[in-house]
Amino acid sequence: xxxxxxxxxxxxxxTAGERVQLTDPKGRMHTIALAPGKQFHTHRGYLAxxxxxxxxxxxxxxxxxxxxxxxxxxxxxxxxxxxxRGAAVIYPKDASQIVMMADMFPGxxxxxxxxxxxxxxxxxxxxxxxxxxxxxxxxREDFAEIAKANAREYFGADHPAWTVTVGxxxxxxxxxxxxGSIDRVVLDMLAPWECLDVVADALAPGGVLLCxxxxxxxxxxxxxxxxxxxxxxxxxxxxxxxxxxxxxxxAVRPQHRMHGHTGFLITTRRLAPGVTPPxxxxxxxxxxxxxxxxxxxxxxxxxxxxxxxxDKRVRRVxxxxxxxxxxx
Ligand SMILES: C[S@@+](CC[C@H](N)C(=O)[O-])C[C@H]1O[C@@H](n2cnc3c(N)ncnc32)[C@H](O)[C@@H]1O
Numbered sequence: 648x649x650x651x652x653x654x655x656x657x658x659x660x661x662t663a664g665e666r667v668q669l670t671d672p673k674g675r676m677h678t679i680a681l682a683p684g685k686q687f688h689t690h691r692g693y694l695a696x697x698x699x700x701x702x703x704x705x706x707x708x709x710x711x712x713x714x715x716x717x718x719x720x721x722x723x724x725x726x727x728x729x730x731x732r733g734a735a736v737i738y739p740k741d742a743s744q745i746v747m748m749a750d751m752f753p754g755x756x757x758x759x760x761x762x763x764x765x766x767x768x769x770x771x772x773x774x775x776x777x778x779x780x781x782x783x784x785x786x787r788e789d790f791a792e793i794a795k796a797n798a799r800e801y802f803g804a805d806h807p808a809w810t811v812t813v814g815x816x817x818x819x820x821x822x823x824x825x826x827g828s829i830d831r832v833v834l835d836m837l838a839p840w841e842c843l844d845v846v847a848d849a850l851a852p853g854g855v856l857l858c859x860x861x862x863x864x865x866x867x868x869x870x871x872x873x874x875x876x877x878x879x880x881x882x883x884x885x886x887x888x889x890x891x892x893x894x895x896x897x898a899v900r901p902q903h904r905m906h907g908h909t910g911f912l913i914t915t916r917r918l919a920p921g922v923t924p925p926x927x928x929x930x931x932x933x934x935x936x937x938x939x940x941x942x943x944x945x946x947x948x949x950x951x952x953x954x955x956x957x958d959k960r961v962r963r964v965x966x967x968x969x970x971x972x973x974x975x
Pocket of ligand 1: 734735737760761762764766767768784785786787790814815816835836837
């Protein structure tokens with residue numbers, strides 16, 4: 648039985664051509680591509696790549712000045728953070744959420760746009776595997792090239808389940824896939840609401856749509872567009888904050904620095920044809936009109952879901968804070 652694409656590169660001794668992550672005694676990391684006869688130099692000595700080629704993953708190696716390095720094969724989470732980038736990547740903390748919460752499964756047929764640098768594509772390819780299919784769309788040809796090169800380097804070959812189409816999703820998706828044939832869709836782009844019609848056509852009943860957006864204004868706009876389409880379930884949105892911990896002796900505490908914000912995730916599911924959404928908590932507030940379209944009148948407390956206290960209640964509070972009569 649042949650192993651899944653790239654699996655043989657994730658185990659066994661280090662081989663020429665692959666990337667290895669070196670960590671020095673101060674925790675500084677360097678990524679090198681192993682090449683026979685080459686050396687890795689720092690201001691304190693050098694080490695020969697040949698000493699690492701053939702060594703097991705997780706080895707330590709000393710350079711000519713006696714500095715010891717830990718050598719490890721990068722995990723996918725390490726790789727996506729250090730690979731060449733065109734567009735900003737989806738960070739591992741969000742990619743892992745997407746794989747779980749959009750319910751990626753081996754054999755799934757998935758649509759993704761845009762591809763950007765290909766970081767999310769790699770997680771999706773690992774999840775759907777050889778028996779699945781990932782149709783990725785990217786309107787910038789140069790970004791698509793970067794993404795394909797990154798994935799090729801990571802998997803050691805072009806992944807057989809992956810097709811990358813250069814073009815705008817709105818035009819390219821209907822040409823590429825059959826209506827109702829797609830299990831999952833992930834959109835990471837500026838204006839996902841512009842793609843909802845073609846996504847709704849492509850998705851199978853019950854299929855999951857997940858959008859990753861960077862700002863609250865995008866989140867609001869795509870949520871209301873999902874509701875207005877009348878083709879999807881009530882959307883759910885969230886963000887994740889991951890705070891690493893510092894572990895040293897008695898100093899066991901959260902790290903001082905963290906990525907405070909990456910993006911928001913919002914999911915919904917395609918209803919069966921002809922079905923209208925059963926659960927509609929309330930009509931969208933006018934407050935979702937943003938930018939130049941928004942007027943002063945749109946920004947009412949009701950529109951942003953604020954509870955307005957009754958005049959009676961406010962009078963009671965005013966009395967309670969201004970009442971200077973002596974205590975009985
Ligand atoms: C932030 S990047 C995606 C990053 C990618 N998810 C990753 O993890 O590396 C957003 C990309 O979407 C592309 N894009 C925006 N709108 C698009 C559309 N309608 N169709 C196809 N690609 C689009 C942009 O060119 C850009 O490369």
